[in-house]
């Protein structure tokens with residue numbers, strides 16, 4: 001069975017195109033396969049943050065469908081870094097450069113963009129739908145219907161938080177440089193993703209954001225179902241939206257924002273529709289690290305001893321890009 005090892009800003013995944021299989025995986029196999037291949041210790045070649053399952057879409061208006069399974073086996077409604085890699089995969093399969101991909105709540109526009117550097121392929125993905133409603137976030141924080149730049153005393157007496165679903169749930173706090181690298185993010189996010197916590201019973205992606213300058217932010221994320229990742233595309237998009245809303249003197253709708261993260265850099269834009277709803281553009285790399293061959297039944301037992309790994313030259317190109325371009329941005 002063929003897999004692709006991919007990443008967006010260092011947030012890494014295996015892509016499994018189920019349309020190439022004789023028999024699709026069962027729901028239980030989709031979950032178990034993700035838990036086995038993603039395992040950072042015993043998984044496939046160092047594991048990954050999740051698995052992106054590709055299948056045929058609901059009709060010819062979309063090039064395909066993407067489902068997102070986190071490393072812990074939980075399913076998410078969206079993956080911003082992942083959809084760019086799936087967009088590149090489908091672009092090359094279908095020989096198209098602009099099309100839509102079906103996701104849990106929306107068919108999202110994607111398009112090929114100029115490379116960031118040699119062998120650093122780039123795609124632009126629509127991040128949508130966006131909601132501030134507690135019910136769309138699975139959030140029980142206050143009687144209020146939404147949470148915008150407010151304290152949550154049970155979490156912290158000083159930090160202010162905003163909650164937004166894009167459509168997966170994000171809790172975002174703008175902090176100083178010390179906090180970005182401190183322990184608070186891990187403490188708060190571990191609690192909010194622990195079983196039985198009353199605030200986010202289904203968990204939540206938690207991000208700390210540092211403003212580096214006009215239209216330049218740094219986002220660090222603890223992801224639901226994974227833990228700390230190099231980057232989280234939906235988190236960087238949600239953080240860009242909150243940056244535009246909370247720092248109107250520095251940014252605005254349609255302005256290009258540079259978003260740095262531990263894994264690299266993406267560009268975002270925040271848009272407003274006539275009905276008042278927001279959506280974001282997430283523009284960043286779609287790196288294919290390796291082509292992989294595994295035996296499905298062996299993989300489901302966690303046995304990757306007979307896997308074949310065919311590395312591309314793109315990871316080295318990406319690391320050169322991060323060294324050269326991103327460092328200058330800091």
Ligand SMILES: N[C@H](CCC[C@H](N)C(=O)O)C(=O)O
Nearest residue numbers: 076079080081168232233234
């Ligand atoms: N952990 C996320 C899904 C993956 C999102 C992230 N990898 C991205 O690039 O948006 C969640 O459970 O909502």
